[in-house]
Amino acid sequence: MRATVMYKAGDVRIEKVPDPKLIEPTDAIISVTRACICGSDLWPYKNMERTDNGRVMGHEAIGIVADVGRDVRTIKRGDLVIMPFAFSDGSCEFCHEGLQTSCVHGGFFGSTEVAGAQAEAVRIPQADGTLFRLDVDKDNELMPSLLTLSDVMGTGHHAAVTAKVGPGKKAAVVGDGAVGLCGVIAAKRLGAEQIILLGRHADRIALAKEFGATDIVSERGDEAVERVHELTGGFGVHSVLECVGLDQSMETAIKIARPGGAVGRVGVPQHGMMPASEPAFYHNVTVSGGPAPVRAYIKELLPDVLEGRIHPGRVLDRTIGLDGVPDGYRAMNEREAIKVMVQP
Numbered sequence: 001m002r003a004t005v006m007y008k009a010g011d012v013r014i015e016k017v018p019d020p021k022l023i024e025p026t027d028a029i030i031s032v033t034r035a036c037i038c039g040s041d042l043w044p045y046k047n048m049e050r051t052d053n054g055r056v057m058g059h060e061a062i063g064i065v066a067d068v069g070r071d072v073r074t075i076k077r078g079d080l081v082i083m084p085f086a087f088s089d090g091s092c093e094f095c096h097e098g099l100q101t102s103c104v105h106g107g108f109f110g111s112t113e114v115a116g117a118q119a120e121a122v123r124i125p126q127a128d129g130t131l132f133r134l135d136v137d138k139d140n141e142l143m144p145s146l147l148t149l150s151d152v153m154g155t156g157h158h159a160a161v162t163a164k165v166g167p168g169k170k171a172a173v174v175g176d177g178a179v180g181l182c183g184v185i186a187a188k189r190l191g192a193e194q195i196i197l198l199g200r201h202a203d204r205i206a207l208a209k210e211f212g213a214t215d216i217v218s219e220r221g222d223e224a225v226e227r228v229h230e231l232t233g234g235f236g237v238h239s240v241l242e243c244v245g246l247d248q249s250m251e252t253a254i255k256i257a258r259p260g261g262a263v264g265r266v267g268v269p270q271h272g273m274m275p276a277s278e279p280a281f282y283h284n285v286t287v288s289g290g291p292a293p294v295r296a297y298i299k300e301l302l303p304d305v306l307e308g309r310i311h312p313g314r315v316l317d318r319t320i321g322l323d324g325v326p327d328g329y330r331a332m333n334e335r336e337a338i339k340v341m342v343q344p
């Protein structure tokens with residue numbers, strides 16, 4: 001089959017690789033109908049060291065089950081399924097608590113250990129716990145929005161949940177990438193009364209406003225902090241959704257939280273130390289978040305997608321075939337596209 005292989009920063013190729021095979025009896029194989037490129041794929045695209053064997057990329061997909069191992073019970077051939085970015089057994093104590101990204105038998109697609117989904121097919125470990133079966137046609141027009149439930153919409157929702165967004169609260173979203181935009185949808189959905197987007201790209205700002213952002217702050221650093229305070233009566237917001245992962249964005253996130261507020265971070269941290277320890281301490285700011293258990297959130301978010309109350313698929317503003325993937329990375333890296341959908 002053909003798959004996307006990254007060898008080093010900036011070096012993404014479409015290559016023939018061996019077809020995925022069932023390894024464990026709990027595995028399934030899906031034939032990928034939709035995948036996408038993630039903002040987090042841009043970190044290795046910028047920084048990855050050279051490897052000889054490369055890494056098969058991609059952790060978001062919808063596909064049709066092509067084969068199942070002998071211990072797979074709930075998933076069968078022909079099912080149309082969402083593949084969350086992490087696999088999980090669905091039965092350990094963390095899965096029961098709804099934290100599938102800490103599953104004791106879990107892991108992540110598109111990592112160095114498990115091949116990714118920017119490919120014609122992908123092996124799914126722990127198929128019963130991982131895959132979510134959809135009862136829609138594979139060409140349903142809602143497919144882009146359904147695809148976002150594999151990562152970005154669930155991740156934006158996680159940022160909102162861990163930032164304790166609720167009815168009447170003031171929220172801010174740091175970052176105008178696909179996750180930040182989904183964070184705006186999530187904050188609105190959970191009842192935030194004011195939603196401030198910190199971002200500076202005109203096309204993304206326009207979409208954020210349609211999704212429910214009430215204010216835009218395009219300044220950075222201390223100026224951004226000052227601006228958010230001006231917009232919130234001097235105190236800052238109750239809930240901050242940190243959707244970038246850089247030192248500066250995290251520092252801003254903590255500084256715009258009002259005393260007693262919360263920061264939910266979902267941007268993959270690019271540094272080992274957490275900044276702004278002192279303002280976080282003196283303002284009693286809760287800092288939470290991490291890899292979103294999107295598998296747990298699909299059930300909650302799916303009716304809103306199917307019944308047209310939210311349209312997260314709008315963040316996918318470009319569609320390409322597998323051959324277009326290397327250019328898709330370039331386009332996202334250069335901010336020419338918000339998020340790219342791949343139809344292998």
Ligand SMILES: [Zn+2]
Binds near residue numbers: 091100
């Ligand atoms: Zn588990």
